[in-house]
Amino acid sequence: MLYLDHAATTPLRPSAWAALESFRHTFGNPSGVHEISRSAKNALEAARERAAGLLGAARSDEIVFTAGGTEADNLAVAGAALAGGSPGDVVVSAVEHKAVLESAAFIGRLGGRVDIVPVDGRGLIDPGAVADAVGPDTAVVSTMLANNETGALQSVGAIVEAVREKNSATLVHTDAVQAFISEPVDVVALGVDLLSLAAHKFGGPKGVGLLYVRDGVRLEPVLHGGSQERGRRAGTHNPMGVAGMVAAMEETVADRTSFRARVGGYRDTFERLLAAAVPEAEVNGPPDRRLVQHAHLGFPGRSSETLLIRFDQAGLAAAAGSACQSGAVEVSHVLAAMGFDEAAAAAAIRFSFGWTTQPGDAELAVKIVTGVLEDLA
Amino acid sequence: MKAIVAMSGGVDSSVAAALMVEAGHDVIGITLKQWEDADGSLPTAGCCTVGDAEDARRVAAQLDIPYYVLDYVDEFRAAVVEPFGRGYLSGQTPNPCVECNRTVRFKALLERTADLGGDVLVTGHYARVRWHPAGYRLERGIDPAKDQSYVLYMLTQAELGRIRLPVGELTKPEVRAHARRLGLRTAGKPDSQEICFVGKGNYRNFLAEHFPETARPGPIVDAAGNRIGTHEGTAGFTIGQRRGLGIAVQEPRFVVDIDAPTATVVVGDRDDLLVGGCSLINTSFVAGRPPRDGGLQVKVRYRSSPVAAQLTRQGDGWVVRFDEPQRAVAPGQAAVLYDGDAVVGGGTIESVIR
Numbered sequence: 001m002l003y004l005d006h007a008a009t010t011p012l013r014p015s016a017w018a019a020l021e022s023f024r025h026t027f028g029n030p031s032g033v034h035e036i037s038r039s040a041k042n043a044l045e046a047a048r049e050r051a052a053g054l055l056g057a058a059r060s061d062e063i064v065f066t067a068g069g070t071e072a073d074n075l076a077v078a079g080a081a082l083a084g085g086s087p088g089d090v091v092v093s094a095v096e097h098k099a100v101l102e103s104a105a106f107i108g109r110l111g112g113r114v115d116i117v118p119v120d121g122r123g124l125i126d127p128g129a130v131a132d133a134v135g136p137d138t139a140v141v142s143t144m145l146a147n148n149e150t151g152a153l154q155s156v157g158a159i160v161e162a163v164r165e166k167n168s169a170t171l172v173h174t175d176a177v178q179a180f181i182s183e184p185v186d187v188v189a190l191g192v193d194l195l196s197l198a199a200h201k202f203g204g205p206k207g208v209g210l211l212y213v214r215d216g217v218r219l220e221p222v223l224h225g226g227s228q229e230r231g232r233r234a235g236t237h238n239p240m241g242v243a244g245m246v247a248a249m250e251e252t253v254a255d256r257t258s259f260r261a262r263v264g265g266y267r268d269t270f271e272r273l274l275a276a277a278v279p280e281a282e283v284n285g286p287p288d289r290r291l292v293q294h295a296h297l298g299f300p301g302r303s304s305e306t307l308l309i310r311f312d313q314a315g316l317a318a319a320a321g322s323a324c325q326s327g328a329v330e331v332s333h334v335l336a337a338m339g340f341d342e343a344a345a346a347a348a349i350r351f352s353f354g355w356t357t358q359p360g361d362a363e364l365a366v367k368i369v370t371g372v373l374e375d376l377a
Numbered sequence: 378m379k380a381i382v383a384m385s386g387g388v389d390s391s392v393a394a395a396l397m398v399e400a401g402h403d404v405i406g407i408t409l410k411q412w413e414d415a416d417g418s419l420p421t422a423g424c425c426t427v428g429d430a431e432d433a434r435r436v437a438a439q440l441d442i443p444y445y446v447l448d449y450v451d452e453f454r455a456a457v458v459e460p461f462g463r464g465y466l467s468g469q470t471p472n473p474c475v476e477c478n479r480t481v482r483f484k485a486l487l488e489r490t491a492d493l494g495g496d497v498l499v500t501g502h503y504a505r506v507r508w509h510p511a512g513y514r515l516e517r518g519i520d521p522a523k524d525q526s527y528v529l530y531m532l533t534q535a536e537l538g539r540i541r542l543p544v545g546e547l548t549k550p551e552v553r554a555h556a557r558r559l560g561l562r563t564a565g566k567p568d569s570q571e572i573c574f575v576g577k578g579n580y581r582n583f584l585a586e587h588f589p590e591t592a593r594p595g596p597i598v599d600a601a602g603n604r605i606g607t608h609e610g611t612a613g614f615t616i617g618q619r620r621g622l623g624i625a626v627q628e629p630r631f632v633v634d635i636d637a638p639t640a641t642v643v644v645g646d647r648d649d650l651l652v653g654g655c656s657l658i659n660t661s662f663v664a665g666r667p668p669r670d671g672g673l674q675v676k677v678r679y680r681s682s683p684v685a686a687q688l689t690r691q692g693d694g695w696v697v698r699f700d701e702p703q704r705a706v707a708p709g710q711a712a713v714l715y716d717g718d719a720v721v722g723g724g725t726i727e728s729v730i731r
Contacts, residue, residue: 306492309445313405313494330448376492 002364005317006354007148007178007294012244013203013355019247020205023240030237031228044239047246054249055195055212056186064211064229065242069177069198071222072211073099073142075233076173076194078106079219080140087112088139093125094118094337095152097175100142101333113137122286123152123338131162140171140194146179149334149350150285151294153183160191171217177201177209181252181355182260182292193217199245202252203355208241255355263353264292270351270362271295277370284335284348295351299373302347310372311349316365319350379403380541381495383482384437384444386429389501389544391436391563392552396543397499398440405495406437406444409486411453411477412574436561449481456480458574462588465612468637469709472528472679473572475725479531479659487536498540504529504720505545506537513537515663515720520548527679530713530723531661584612595640597624600633600649611635614642617650617705631705652706652731654698656691657724667695667722674715675699677706677726683715695724 012020028040045060052060066072077100081088087110092100094116101116108114115133119125125143134141141163146153156174163170173194176185181202187195195212199205213219213232225234252259274281274297284296299307304320311318320332335345351365382394384406397404408430430446437444457477464471482500490498503518504526512534517524532540544552549568556564575583584591591612596604606624608614613621618632622644631650634643655677662668667688674683675697685700697712706729713723 303492305447306489309405309493312443312445 001315001317002361003317004351004353004365005319007350007352008319009200010203010354011356012205013248013251015247015251016204016244019243020240023243026239030239040239044237044242047242051210051246051249054253056188057212059215061230062213062215064213064232066209066211066233067207068209069196070099072196072209073097073175074103074222075211075219076196077103077140077142078222080171080194081107081112082220083218084139089113089135089137091115091117091130091133091138091141093143095123095147095334096142096144097148100175119337121339123147123150123334124286125154127155127158127162130159131166134163134166134170136167138167138170140173142173144175146183146291147334148178149332150296151291152285153289156190156192179291182256187212199248202248204245204248205241208238208245259355260292263357266353266357266362267293267295270365273363273366274369277366278373293353296348298344298348300347304346304349307349307372311368314368314372316368320348378496379494380497380499381490381493382406382499383486384408384433386432387501387569388556388563388566389552391561392555393499393501393543394436394440394442395559398442404442406433406442408433408446409449410446411449413450432563436563439561452481452485462584464709465584465591466588466637468611468635470615470707471709472711474528475711478528483532483536487539490539500542501544502529502542503545504542506540506542512664516718518545523549526720527676527711527713530711530720533661533663534665581613593640597622597642597644600643600645608642611637611640611642616707650704651702652729653702654696654730655706655712655726656728657695657697657712658727660695660722660724662722663720673721676713677703678710688714
């Protein structure tokens with residue numbers, strides 16, 4: 001099976017495997033007084049310091065470990081909106097991940113005002129439009145660093161500046177879940193107050209993530225229980241998962257320049273060969289402002305549902321839209337926000353390349369895609 | 378041969394998939410997502426639920442076959458649910474399972490079978506497809522208690538050549554026993570009785586929610602036209618219905634007619650239900666042509682026994698005349714024509730002939 005669905009999840013990096021295995025005997029609950037507990041606590045806090053350093057955070061206690069990207073997004077959006085007691089207002093873009101959009105909708109149900117900022121036909125957010133939506137009671141703005149479907153890169157730095165100018169008390173969150181594997185992520189350079197990561201998108205284990213929370217930012221917890229993570233995230237710590245995540249972060253950062261050249265090259269080869277073989281295929285999203293590993297393509301007149309099944313039968317794993325709980329392919333809210341009609345949205349496929357992609361994979365993928373298209377014609 | 382098996386998550390289609398695998402075919406399991414809740418998710422109660430899709434997926438995993446969910450929500454709504462509501466609005470008693478087979482399963486899905494890489498489409502229906510020198514025959518399933526040939530009458534030669542109905546060769550107890558032998562998780566799952574998108578709820582509640590215009594009150598009258606009560610909407614009634622009329626009378630009273638334009642429900646006694654025949658629309662014949670001899674048996678409801686009848690042409694359409702008058706013949710239901718065990722064809726009952 002040729003795996004070109006790395007944006008959904010990517011295999012564990014060797015360093016992450018090693019880190020997980022190193023926990024064979026370190027099983028302690030960090031919240032305890034004895035030696036077993038202490039060694040787990042030490043491993044957890046060492047990982048926190050390394051994570052903070054990798055993100056350019058000033059203090060290690062600015063890192064809150066979570067059970068993944070969705071929880072980090074929930075804590076950021078709902079936690080910030082509810083920090084003041086009564087629900088504050090929320091501004092999000094129309095192409096955010098469901099974890100952000102649904103957290104905003106939750107705040108809306110509690111009585112907060114929710115503004116959804118539209119995007120242009122390439123899926124890009126206009127920083128000025130975000131600032132226009134910010135009012136005196138806007139608690140938090142959430143705009144992603146890169147879109148998980150098209151890979152479109154947003155101008156988060158410019159959004160932060162525009163929002164600060166409008167309301168200096170408004171917090172800015174960015175979901176960097178999809179971007180981290182190939183884009184530099186430095187919380188100070190970005191200027192954000194909150195930033196989410198999910199380990200499994202860059203070669204860490206599933207079920208672990210983190211939220212960067214700038215020093216001084218107050219959040220209302222979304223999980224209620226013990227006082228772990230300085231009261232910001234209840235629940236027994238996951239030192240093994242965290243160690244796996246941070247090892248993968250280190251490997252990702254060390255590999256990033258090479259990844260961009262290497263994996264970006266595979267993606268470019270794929271798109272070039274495919275454009276020659278299937279001239280009607282179109283690149284969705286901004287061609288020159290997107291993640292190097294994403295190829296989001298439209299196949300006019302085709303059904304992505306049928307294509308994905310045929311690709312699977314032919315040994316190629318790709319994706320379309322976002323899978324719903326039953327597994328059926330739903331029309332993507334991202335493409336709808338970009339102005340795609342239903343037919344165009346239902347004809348789109350995302351091929352995403354990753355750290356295990358090999359030379360020759362792009363050529364093989366093009367061969368499979370063209371073979372399936374010819375067979376269907 | 379590559380087989381696409383439509384798996385509902387029930388025991389019949391689970392066993393259909395298993396039989397195809399055991400026969401050595403290359404099998405792909407699919408589930409049609411036909412209906413969704415307002416938020417776009419699968420229903421959690423009734424049929425077509427998340428749990429059903431999950432059962433189908435798990436059975437596919439047990440059989441070690443690929444499995445996919447296909448989105449047919451828009452097609453299903455347009456071709457099955459909307460006509461269901463419109464049928465009740467016009468005083469008919471629609472049969473959505475027939476329309477689903479006609480327009481979704483054995484049309485849209487069958488046409489797509491090749492695109493999905495399949496040579497044949499397989500379902501878990503209790504009916505048999507037989508090749509005879511004169512062409513394909515559609516026959517009743519072996520199990521008389523489970524025979525589903527009624528809802529497949531619209532199939533014609535081109536379709537029958539591309540479908541397989543393996544459980545039609547088995548009885549229901551045999552199907553369950555086979556599922557148990559294979560350890561399929563659906564072996565003991567209860568049969569679904571209800572209309573899938575209505576679920577366990579009352580279909581009248583479904584109509585009130587999705588087709589509020591069916592809630593149009595009107596009079597209940599007797600055969601002589603005397604008003605003897607009122608009702609909350611004609612969609613609450615079907616021809617032959619006895620219970621829930623909301624009228625106080627000594628003798629048993631049955632719905633004998635529904636006049637949608639005036640929202641009038643006519644009730645009468647048992648004999649007022651008797652009709653001599655019915656006219657058909659959407660008529661089709663399995664052989665692709667009408668039978669030479671009009672002497673046949675006909676079923677006017679899924680759960681009724683076939684009765685002797687004559688099929689004759691009338692203008693552009695067809696008329697069925699029962700040898701003996703029949704009760705409870707409801708426009709909108711299918712009249713399915715049999716010659717012994719073989720389905721000859723059928724159509725939708727347009728109107729009754731008294």
